[in-house]
Amino acid sequence: MAMQNIILSKSNKHIKGTVNLTGSKSECNRALIIEALSNGKVKVDNVSDSADSVLLAGILRKNQESRVKDQEVLAGGSDHGPSTIDHGLQTVDIGPAGTAMRFLTAYYAIQDDEVILTGSQRMKERPIGVLVDALTELGAHIGFEEQEGYPPIRLKGGFEQLSRQISIKGNISSQYITALLLIAARLPLGLELHIEGELTSRPYVEMTLAMLQTAGIRHTWTDNVIAIANQDFATTSLYIEPDWSAASYWYAIAALADEAEIFLTGLTAYSLQGDSVITEIMANFGITSQFKDGGVHLLKEAKPLSRKVFDMKECPDLAQTVIVVCAALGHEATFTGLETLKIKETDRVLALQTELAKMGVKLIEKGQVYKLDCSEKFIPERMFINTYHDHRMAMAFAPLALIVPQLEFENGPVVDKSYPAFWDDLEKQGFIVEEVTI
Template sequence: MKAMNEHENDNPEAAWVAPNRNQPLDARVTIPGSKSLSNRYLILAALSSRPVTIHGLLRSRDTNLMIDALRQLGVHIDEQSKESTTVRIIPPDKSLQPAAHNLRFKGNVTIFCGLAGTVMRFLPALALFADAPVTFDGDIQAYERPMKPLLDGLEQLGATIRFTGQTGFLPFTITPPQHFAAHHVDIDSSSSSQFISGLLLAASALPNGIELHHSGSSLPSLPHINMSVSDIEKAGGTVMTNRQTNTWTVEHRDLCLPQSLTVEPDLSNAAPFLGAALLAGGTVSVPFWPQTTTQPGGLLPRFLSRMGATVDFPEESGIRYCRVVSHGDIHGLGNFDLEAAGELAPSLAALLTFADSKTTMLGIAHLRGHETNRLAAMVAEIRRVGADAEEMEDGIIIRPVDTRRLHGAVIRSYHDHRMATFGAMLGLRIGGIQVENIETTRKTLPDFVGMWKNMLSCDPTNALSA
């Protein structure tokens, strides 16, 4: 992977001035639907045996890329507008295709993945069931995101991969197999759980199912794999998980998602807003917080509580909230294993920049393969404002400093939505913070700037408006 250049995308003239806050908050913030669930539901709906209506779908760049890609593959998707959060997915009628080849999707198309991991790592497995080769391409930054473990798995199943750039990375073309070559697949998914999820989501459609083994020494973000398993089972699939051997066995099944389902709010995207209560003091509440969830963001309340906040889950008019109350004191987390929820790292790092003790954040080496090298990015931007951070092999160290040393700066986002929200969080306590390319937040939060401004207005949003 190309080394991160901390001065890439430096355009101070276009930087967004992050609001500073010197009084406590009192806000309710409604968070859009989960990207992780939205794109998993779209994949499974495309593989289902009947139409599916999804409510509360996130409408962002990543989900719109998924919808556009599925349409190219022959999936019919009804929506009132490009902003509609209710969509109806009508899968291709595979009964019209030659059964011997298990075909269901159109080939001879080019899928544009943007910078979306769930698009570039979930959709290629659907190319196994296309009637001709399928090409995958994306943003220039996407050319640095590893793809090889997933593609190794597809080759083991009989597909042919032709790379038109660097081997193991976008862009590439997948030629589907004439006959599926294997039932057992062995890959090293240490750099991303998405490689496992991408294969599992399509595995029920394989004529003999799959026995998928992870051969690596570590497995990041296991909750995301559990999310995929839960969603497959929701669609009528069968997945047997053996954590001792890191093996998943999926039987061949005709999937059938419920005819109507609703996407939970994105709990990881709640992190900047709930974290704002610790930075500014006061109260921030997020409605529609689920009682149970497979989202890694579901761990967030526990983490914020350890950092000194008071967290509870009141109900009002049948709606369950996550409410965070803080006086502005932030405690360090010591040696802190974040392997299960690495996507929370930038938001937690922004908070820990102001903590009263050291935190060693571990288990997040895989973040080097996200939208950018997030470990290097977090350390560079924490140092940029005068704080103290250090990159390690498996994580980062954030040490406390005299907050009088902290100063304004232009925070680089590196085309990474979570680094952009990281910068906004720093701005609540540090005057003179600007964030370059704040629009990269549209990847998962279509109106982050408007939501941030509304939160700071101390005029609670109507929780019933979602």
């Protein structure tokens, strides 16, 4: 099968323009599950055009349409007709969409249908046993089809709640916790979720609870216990903000430019998204953020770079972006909070180490601390970037086009997962983008 690579360059290091970002994938995927669970009471506005969100929306829409037809059939049947409809075994393939895998595991766990939930080869290597164990403890019937603890999984329906209280470790993916919280109000006994130890990616859990609250679902969070009672959703709409994760790449571009004035539309200073912390992180690189005119203005100012330690625990999706910027500037920073990077679309730590080595930079791992060694850094004339089927590897390394004369990216369309217009937006801002089929 032919693969489309992208060759990227820029003739100068100046950038000035306006960028319209897609809706947040993180917000949208939560909102789509809430909409499906609300039985029509909640509507989603400004749905993200990211491939993951489009895929999830299609799966949920098909499921809801099937349920509506079933209700019509049952309502029109005779007294002697079936009380339920058996659709047989369904297979749902979510490809590389990790959020969809976690959220749909919880969603289908409390439905009546029997479903096999599967995905790409990489998805079959990403653990899901912690979530399956928690759902099983609650009363779900789930089995592993191939390797224990990993997709594909078979969800057999017939959920009967066995317990209200469950415990889950806080240093795992926050998507497991979010998946449980999203279905909590639909559980007959509600849910009392005990988080063991320190919570990783706390802003993502806070985002989930804030969106549920907007949809009428109340909760309490006392110490390490989050409790949600069985309750109905309110009739409302959830507006999806532009994606702060996507915005981070424009901050990185501004940081590596000699001169930068960029306006990102729709973003506000008060966001549910944890990745909005990029404004604070990039202030260290001389990037000011002014919120006005219905968005945020980025301006590059001369500023000595002094911050040496970056804790990415609450914003792991920004790690690649910030590490690449530091490497490009030769800033030997230290990073913590990267534990979850190894179970993402690829092992992002190993991927960073491999690609940064192409410009002589080392990312040295010592326990849970990572240090950049730029002592042998050089700027190649041309650099080939392997993306490892990871959208964020492509977008995090793209700003290097302001430093390296020519970059070639393996599998350019990989960005469709979260930011389909990425290459087009770069081209609009003066980058030269060439598509090459190999």
